[in-house]
Amino acid sequence: MISVTYADALASVATTIQLEPYMGSTLTMRAEVNGHEGLFQFDTGGGESIISSDFAKTIGCTPWGRVTGFRMTGERLDFQRCDDLQFKTAGAILKAPTVGVLDIMGMLPKGAPHLDGSLGLDIFAGRTITFDESGKTLTIESVDSFKDRIRNAKEVPIRLVRDAEGVALTVDVAVPTSHGMAWMEMDSGNGGGVLVIAKYLADQFHLDPNKKDPQSTKFEIAGGIPVEGQAITLDLIKDGNIGARFFRKWVLTVDLASGRAWLLRRACPADSTHQASQRLACQTPA
Template sequence: MIRPALAALCLCLGTAAFAHAAQPELDIKLEPYRKSIAVHATVAGQPGFFGFDSAGGISLVSPQLAQKAGLQPWGMLSGYSMTRNRFDIPQLEGLPVTLGGRSWTPRGLGVMDVAPLYAKDNTLPIDGNLALDLFEGKVVTLDVPHMHLYVESPDSLRERVAGAIEVPMRVAREWQGRTLSVSLGVKSPKGLVWFELDSGNGGVVLVSKPFASLFNLDPAKEGPQKVRLELAPGYTLESEMGMTPDMIIDGNVGMILLRQAVVTLDLANSRAWIKPVPPAQP
């Protein structure tokens, strides 16, 4: 017979054993691709390897993958990159994207060869780019230091943001509501300046010329400069790779931030949190 005290001890030990961290809805493994990140996914039954571009706005498949899947793109989507380059691409609608063992159906897909966007001489196979539009209405966490993308559950979200720093965030929608991207508000002497969060940006901090002086940057200077961004009280991002190109957005920050912090994005309620990751010990 188990005595009451021993039974209570066993119960406590059993409870502790099962008191593990709350589980997210989905855990998607990220992989490196050039200076950015990528995932394996299936579009309309056709498997492929896709860049994950948090600033892409709309998920894209290559013409080659669309042809293999027997798809017939139609219509036209027209827009501009942040550096004023115009894109006119056909679209697809109602197609499932299977990622992390779950099927997602975005509002639309664009059809475009994205390989030259990574490098003019890109010889590494890539079947398109996936973007935040897949996760409309969800909370996602980009944990690039540990190479995971999480779709959070209510319980895992509470644990994820405990001790994190909340930062201003805006959701941007273009192409008549088809796209979804986010920008983070950065404090300046004049007010908030909005920096697009761009996992496709492998290693620079971009500040549009009209905003450059607010961050002690010379808009006329070619080449990198030291830049300092106060994302929130208690968290400042510093980099030697600040650039001041001619852009149609305020600014853009990508892997320089994502390599040193876990970033959680509530796409339904326009909230964001940053949790710095301690530097690896030598």
């Protein structure tokens, strides 16, 4: 039975947002602001949604003030902001009290296709959503769709993290170690194919913190969800980062009001019409 808290986080009708592949490793979504459509990376680990200075000018915003955030390596980012924006997509209106103004193209490889910004979980605050990376969909759940969605899913413990004075929103998932619980960011924007582990936890994952090349590791998210693959160790300000490779096999449903989450393993496609790369990603350990 769904509690009042869940009901408050659920829409009356489910809305599915179609996502588009970007540079073969991450996904984007289209949204309209003040009558102008933009193309934005969708990034569960982005924290605060951002738009470019050019897009801010297009929609009639004059950036002001300052927002300060930190990347997982501790690098400080200072940027201006636009307030009270509404992103319209697939019939849904997503309200953003504060959006950063930062030129994302300067953070991407030279020659990367144009983006107008990056949208994170902050614009879905208070809602229940499902991210299906392989299916290229992002669903705002209704009461009925939520019941169906979690019927066969496994609940996992998470923390909702609100950095940048409460503006940002990300999800950390629990990972048991021999010394206690580690908390790793779930980051669809990390399309590099490797897990990232803090150097101070390297021994807990049988990794050499002095090696620069990727190393094999295997562990479980609390609840028995397996994670396996290549990992690098870095000097981080958080325990670790689980990236897009994991989401190719697991569908994430998260209640951003109550702070609960569920994972459902995606079935490997048997249809020969599926691209070989999709089948390989499904069959390869997360």
